[in-house]
Amino acid sequence: MAKLQAAATAKIEEICARYKDEKTPLMMILSDIQNEYGYIPLEVQEVVSKQTGIPVAEIYGVVTFYSFFSLTPKGKYVIGCCLGTACYVKGAGQVIDKFSEILHIQPGQTTEDGLFTLDALRCIGACGIAPAVSINGKVFPKVATAQVADIIEQYRNAEKEGQEV
Amino acid sequence: MSKINIKIEGIAYQVEEGMTILEAAKACGYEIPSLCAFNHGECNAGSCRVCLVEATGARGLVASCVYPVAEGMEIRISSPKAVEARRASVELLLSNHNKNCQQCDKNGQCELLHVASLTGARDNAFEGAHSETHLDYVAPGLVRDTSKCILCGRCVARCQNAQGIGILGFENRGFETFISPAGDRSFADSPCIQCGQCVNVCPTGALMEHSEIDRVDEAFKAGKHVIVQAAPAVRAALGEEFGYPVGTPVTGKMIAALRRLGFERVYDVNFGADLTIMEEGTELLGRLKNGGVLPMITSCSPGWVNYAEYNYGDLLPHLSSCKSPHQMQGAIIKSYWASQHGIDPKDIFVVSVMPCVAKKFEKEREQEKVNGIPDVDAVITTRELARMIKRSGILFNRLPDEEWDEDIMGDYTGAGVIFGVTGGVMEAALRTVYHVLTGKEHEKIVFEEVRGHEGGIREASIDINGTVINVAIASGMRSAKVLLDDIREGKSKYHFIEIMGCPGGCINGGGQPYIRSCFLPNESDDIMDTYKEKRAKALYSEDERQVLRQSHNNPQIKELYDKFLGEPNSHKAHELLHTSYAEREGFNEIK
Numbered sequence: 001m002a003k004l005q006a007a008a009t010a011k012i013e014e015i016c017a018r019y020k021d022e023k024t025p026l027m028m029i030l031s032d033i034q035n036e037y038g039y040i041p042l043e044v045q046e047v048v049s050k051q052t053g054i055p056v057a058e059i060y061g062v063v064t065f066y067s068f069f070s071l072t073p074k075g076k077y078v079i080g081c082c083l084g085t086a087c088y089v090k091g092a093g094q095v096i097d098k099f100s101e102i103l104h105i106q107p108g109q110t111t112e113d114g115l116f117t118l119d120a121l122r123c124i125g126a127c128g129i130a131p132a133v134s135i136n137g138k139v140f141p142k143v144a145t146a147q148v149a150d151i152i153e154q155y156r157n158a159e160k161e162g163q164e165v
Numbered sequence: 166m167s168k169i170n171i172k173i174e175g176i177a178y179q180v181e182e183g184m185t186i187l188e189a190a191k192a193c194g195y196e197i198p199s200l201c202a203f204n205h206g207e208c209n210a211g212s213c214r215v216c217l218v219e220a221t222g223a224r225g226l227v228a229s230c231v232y233p234v235a236e237g238m239e240i241r242i243s244s245p246k247a248v249e250a251r252r253a254s255v256e257l258l259l260s261n262h263n264k265n266c267q268q269c270d271k272n273g274q275c276e277l278l279h280v281a282s283l284t285g286a287r288d289n290a291f292e293g294a295h296s297e298t299h300l301d302y303v304a305p306g307l308v309r310d311t312s313k314c315i316l317c318g319r320c321v322a323r324c325q326n327a328q329g330i331g332i333l334g335f336e337n338r339g340f341e342t343f344i345s346p347a348g349d350r351s352f353a354d355s356p357c358i359q360c361g362q363c364v365n366v367c368p369t370g371a372l373m374e375h376s377e378i379d380r381v382d383e384a385f386k387a388g389k390h391v392i393v394q395a396a397p398a399v400r401a402a403l404g405e406e407f408g409y410p411v412g413t414p415v416t417g418k419m420i421a422a423l424r425r426l427g428f429e430r431v432y433d434v435n436f437g438a439d440l441t442i443m444e445e446g447t448e449l450l451g452r453l454k455n456g457g458v459l460p461m462i463t464s465c466s467p468g469w470v471n472y473a474e475y476n477y478g479d480l481l482p483h484l485s486s487c488k489s490p491h492q493m494q495g496a497i498i499k500s501y502w503a504s505q506h507g508i509d510p511k512d513i514f515v516v517s518v519m520p521c522v523a524k525k526f527e528k529e530r531e532q533e534k535v536n537g538i539p540d541v542d543a544v545i546t547t548r549e550l551a552r553m554i555k556r557s558g559i560l561f562n563r564l565p566d567e568e569w570d571e572d573i574m575g576d577y578t579g580a581g582v583i584f585g586v587t588g589g590v591m592e593a594a595l596r597t598v599y600h601v602l603t604g605k606e607h608e609k610i611v612f613e614e615v616r617g618h619e620g621g622i623r624e625a626s627i628d629i630n631g632t633v634i635n636v637a638i639a640s641g642m643r644s645a646k647v648l649l650d651d652i653r654e655g656k657s658k659y660h661f662i663e664i665m666g667c668p669g670g671c672i673n674g675g676g677q678p679y680i681r682s683c684f685l686p687n688e689s690d691d692i693m694d695t696y697k698e699k700r701a702k703a704l705y706s707e708d709e710r711q712v713l714r715q716s717h718n719n720p721q722i723k724e725l726y727d728k729f730l731g732e733p734n735s736h737k738a739h740e741l742l743h744t745s746y747a748e749r750e751g752f753n754e755i756k
Contacts, residue, residue, distance in 0.1 A: 042347060042348055042752060043752075045347070046751075046752060054331075055325065055330065055331025055332070055334065056331075056334075056347045056752070057321075057331050057332055057333055057334025057345075057346060057347045058331055058334045059347075060334060060336060060347035060348060061334040061335045061336055064336050064337045064338070065335075065337070065338045
């Protein structure tokens with residue numbers, strides 16, 4: 001297995017140490033690692049396993065169970081299309097297809113330039129503004145397929161100009 | 166625990182408070198069909214929904230394996246609603262199951278098929294998509310086929326409980342869930358020790374040994390000199406496959422069956438066990454005398470050796486350099502036996518019958534070859550041997566009792582027999598060490614303090630003529646870890662430690678017949694708790710029947726040293742009978 005750099009290992013150990021008194025620390029540790037690095041590969045899970053005594057297979061199970069966690073690096077902007085029931089009946093299926101078509105990636109994948117990741121989400125609790133799309137925490141309400149190209153363009157332009165959206 | 170009142174099918178019973186409905190019903194004489202519930206709650210996920218019953222006070226039907234009884238509860242197992250629900254649960258499991266039962270080695274001992282028949286599940290009651298299949302036929306010891314998996318989680322629980330390593334886990338979610346080593350890797354690419362405990366608990370054919378019956382068939386076809394050797398623990402359990410009560414030794418019939426299967430020679434691995442004691446005992450005394458690395462740890466169990474190589478690379482010098490008995494005996498067959506009979510070792514094919522699936526891995530190790538020739542060519546489990554006997558039409562129960570071949574090797578002592586149970590190698594070694602240190606035999610012969618049949622740790626201090634030897638015994642890696650961590654921290658007070666991979670030792674190995682009350686109707690209800698003890702007794706009783714009970718008194722072992730090896734730990738002995746270990750990475754890089 002590819003070895004982590006010492007600094008990365010130390011950082012993960014530090015994250016694990018934060019929750020050493022918790023009864024069930026795994027979710028908190030994984031959340032922090034996901035936020036810190038954007039993904040949780042097997043090498044990192046091995047370090048967490050060593051620190052917590054939780055088997056790697058169990059950690060891997062948790063990482064693959066929750067869509068919030070990722071095994072591979074995510075793009076700079078994570079586009080989450082809600083496919084919950086309300087959004088779905090309001091046409092979220094077509095919206096995510098449109099993102100797919102323009103970005104040339106399937107849900108769960110990241111564009112080659114590392115800018116966008118497309119995720120299909122379960123209900124995010126924003127049924128009143130269905131169909132909802134969330135990009136790095138910013139929520140776009142009542143998204144129509146016709147708007148999709150504009151949204152993507154907005155982020156691409158911001159990136160070109162070195163600005164944050 | 167206080168008693169509470171319940172009713173089952175309208176009949177009043179008193180049961181222990183806190184029991185699940187499944188346990189309470191069993192205590193009252195009802196076996197509710199169930200799948201995922203296993204071994205007193207070792208696995209109790211409530212996931213398979215096969216054990217549904219009606220119970221007052223509950224909303225709808227309840228899974229009896231997880232729902233506790235309550236005062237005044239009225240339980241209906243055979244109400245139409247419960248009967249139909251259980252049937253539907255099984256039909257749903259079958260709708261996502263690979264039903265190629267005629268090709269499945271689990272056929273006849275498949276619990277899914279059993280509950281399907283009990284509940285009257287109809288063929289293709291629910292049709293629909295199938296989950297993606299994940300196959301692993303890479304590891305020499307065991308195979309995984311998720312098309313047969315019902316996601317009960319027994320294997321996940323057993324790996325964690327017995328070995329404390331948790332190789333298997335659930336991956337993904339919903340319809341895409343499957344059970345696997347992390348990252349859908351092969352067992353071979355993960356720190357799995359290939360002990361096969363997961364195979365022993367799998368209710369279906371999802372986890373099986375990697376069968377080598379085909380290899381044996383090929384060897385016969387190629388006209389090789391096919392020689393078979395059977396490990397001690399096999400005789401203590403093989404009878405179960407043919408309806409004998411658990412714990413019936415079937416040594417004589419097994420030998421007769423092996424002969425009828427066409428093997429040219431039928432040897433007992435006990436000869437190899439006696440040889441191991443000569444080598445290992447000498448190694449221990451050498452280490453004690455010359456300030457060698459202590460504690461010395463036994464190396465007979467390949468599951469344990471795998472565990473050490475993955476997790477305790479720094480402690481490998483503690484392992485005895487001795488090969489395991491069947492590898493030693495294989496090496497002797499292909500050298501001494503071959504030269505005495507004028508046969509080219511390349512034309513000899515050695516088959517080991519083992520209670521173990523890790524032995525399948527062990528025989529493939531580069532360190533288990535002499536001049537490029539493997540000591541052992543195929544390893545079949547006790548279960549595979551039963552399959553070979555059954556397909557040949559041999560009526561096992563009608564076979565005469567026959568004797569092992571003992572031409573120039575094969576004679577054995579009681580010390581070899583007890584290798585099959587936790588503490589046995591230790592006891593056998595002590596019998597010989599006692600003789601070396603005192604010049605006479607230990608009067609009582611047996612060392613009661615090291616005996617047992619369960620997992621866990623035992624320890625003893627043996628005073629031999631003023632030399633005190635502190636020993637410890639562990640089986641199952643969860644227990645072994647405690648002793649190993651002590652060594653690592655410099656706190657270990659022991660001179661000699663016996664470690665076996667499976668809890669209870671080889672009698673409970675990953676290649677032994679399945680213990681399921683539903684397929685053993687004549688056994689008492691507590692067979693899950695007593696089978697290890699019963700199998701252990703079968704071995705201890707064979708030891709007692711032997712005239713010779715110390716390895717150093719085996720006349721053919723003496724002859725082997727006189728004529729061929731010289732003395733224990735000689736140069737020749739090292740070349741043939743000793744091996745080496747190397748640290749291994751658990752999750753290796755996959756190209």
